Amino acid sequence: MMLKLSCRTAITLVAVVVTASGVAQTAPGTLLQGATVVDGTGERAFVGDVLVVDGLIAAVGPTGSLEVPAGVVIESLEGLVLAPGFVDIHNHSTDRLAGDPTARTQIAQGVTTIVVGADGGSPWPIAGYLDDLDRMGLSISVATLVGHGTVRHAAMGDDYKRPATAAEVADMAQRVERGMHEGAFGLSSGLEYDPGFYSETDELIELARIAAEQGGFYMSHIRDEEEGVLDAVAEAIQIGGATGIPVQISHVKAGNAAVWGKSVDILKLITAARAQGIDVLADQYPYTAWQSSLSIVVRSRKFQDPEEVHEGIAAVGGGNRLQIIGYEDDRSVNGMRLDEVAASWDMTEVEAYMHMMAQGGSGVIGHTMNEDDVDRFMASEFVMTASDGGVGSAHPRGAGAFARILGHYVRERGVVSLERAIQRGTSMPAARLGLDDRGVIQAGRRADLVAFDPTTVHARSTFRYSLRQAEGVHRTWVNGVVVWADDQATNASPGGALRRATR
Numbered sequence: 001m002m003l004k005l006s007c008r009t010a011i012t013l014v015a016v017v018v019t020a021s022g023v024a025q026t027a028p029g030t031l032l033q034g035a036t037v038v039d040g041t042g043e044r045a046f047v048g049d050v051l052v053v054d055g056l057i058a059a060v061g062p063t064g065s066l067e068v069p070a071g072v073v074i075e076s077l078e079g080l081v082l083a084p085g086f087v088d089i090h091n092h093s094t095d096r097l098a099g100d101p102t103a104r105t106q107i108a109q110g111v112t113t114i115v116v117g118a119d120g121g122s123p124w125p126i127a128g129y130l131d132d133l134d135r136m137g138l139s140i141s142v143a144t145l146v147g148h149g150t151v152r153h154a155a156m157g158d159d160y161k162r163p164a165t166a167a168e169v170a171d172m173a174q175r176v177e178r179g180m181h182e183g184a185f186g187l188s189s190g191l192e193y194d195p196g197f198y199s200e201t202d203e204l205i206e207l208a209r210i211a212a213e214q215g216g217f218y219m220s221h222i223r224d225e226e227e228g229v230l231d232a233v234a235e236a237i238q239i240g241g242a243t244g245i246p247v248q249i250s251h252v253k254a255g256n257a258a259v260w261g262k263s264v265d266i267l268k269l270i271t272a273a274r275a276q277g278i279d280v281l282a283d284q285y286p287y288t289a290w291q292s293s294l295s296i297v298v299r300s301r302k303f304q305d306p307e308e309v310h311e312g313i314a315a316v317g318g319g320n321r322l323q324i325i326g327y328e329d330d331r332s333v334n335g336m337r338l339d340e341v342a343a344s345w346d347m348t349e350v351e352a353y354m355h356m357m358a359q360g361g362s363g364v365i366g367h368t369m370n371e372d373d374v375d376r377f378m379a380s381e382f383v384m385t386a387s388d389g390g391v392g393s394a395h396p397r398g399a400g401a402f403a404r405i406l407g408h409y410v411r412e413r414g415v416v417s418l419e420r421a422i423q424r425g426t427s428m429p430a431a432r433l434g435l436d437d438r439g440v441i442q443a444g445r446r447a448d449l450v451a452f453d454p455t456t457v458h459a460r461s462t463f464r465y466s467l468r469q470a471e472g473v474h475r476t477w478v479n480g481v482v483v484w485a486d487d488q489a490t491n492a493s494p495g496g497a498l499r500r501a502t503r
């Protein structure tokens, strides 16, 4: 498929090489020599050379096999792995890029393309947002989805706690179409959040049909990730079956102790749907804790009903599994678990919860998943990596998801092979997006690349210090330009907005 890519730095006649000190030079190209090349396809690694010219990969081959034009800059990457840059299909850097156009914590992990507008909440209007991105001088490339919640709120205003009328659905459909025309890559939903929570499946089918007609995909934070998770997965599959749209289940998980082990059944549903020709895939972040708003703990949404609140806290395994973040009314409690907050306020956990909800609610990190489920999803061929974080994330996944896979799941625990770990962060999401110009190290593709030390790469971000940048990434290139070198951003701006070609 053809893509109209509007990058801030247009491809120039000669490649621009930015040295470690950030000094730009012109050269007829760069030969990245002697790296262990993991090309993103899942094929076995090989020791090879990659020639980069004019922002593109010009040639790839075993070391010493390429014809190298005179004047090419040679950079030895011996001992390092060279992979395609990571494509993060679920990223929340939306508004934070303006304050950090280099996206330091992202490029420090080798992330080169991100997709915002997940969970039903997107920038609006899409065209204005993308134009703004192009003025920021971004180091990375950014795509967006159009959010179901965003168009639902626009169509229904504050009167959204009910099914939409036919006229309102038609209004939403028009907005989805507009968003797709303005360059969005698909439709996202967040059915555990306002206002998506109140939508019926038929409404989603109507809107998914519009996105499908425009060549987009449907990415959903499904209705329930706990006791109702199988029904919620089935609903996402139903939307795919009814419209033919490719379906992406966001941050797939068995969300609390009541459903531990259900990863088996979730994967069975996905496998069965795929056998019927429904193109459903999922993504995950490599952690056993999720991040959301405190409201989702009480499924009935009766936040001031002590019985319901008690039940909700019990269902996640107790207040010590809920870590409060972003609570505005009393910032001293941020980082504490709910049981600690309760103790500091001299309240019960139920009272502390009700108080926080009455004061406008809070963010929360829920330490409620099981490592076996995370491992099982990771080993599945139908699950890719996405951070669900981004610049400034309060969850360590924002600064760590891609590095943690390489350090913890590949090197330390061997849950996936290196080749597979790279594939699930590069060619899989790129294919899902229809971005056929990246995600694989192959002649003709964009030179979005990362070189890292496989013996040391690791995430340093923690639940206490979520912004610590990853270590072990030697270089990150976007469109052939070095954006990360020797633990520093170069401040080069070869990135910008990606706009899907309209039909």
Ligand SMILES: [Zn+2]
Pocket: 119, 190, 221, 250, 251, 388
């Ligand atoms: Zn989500």
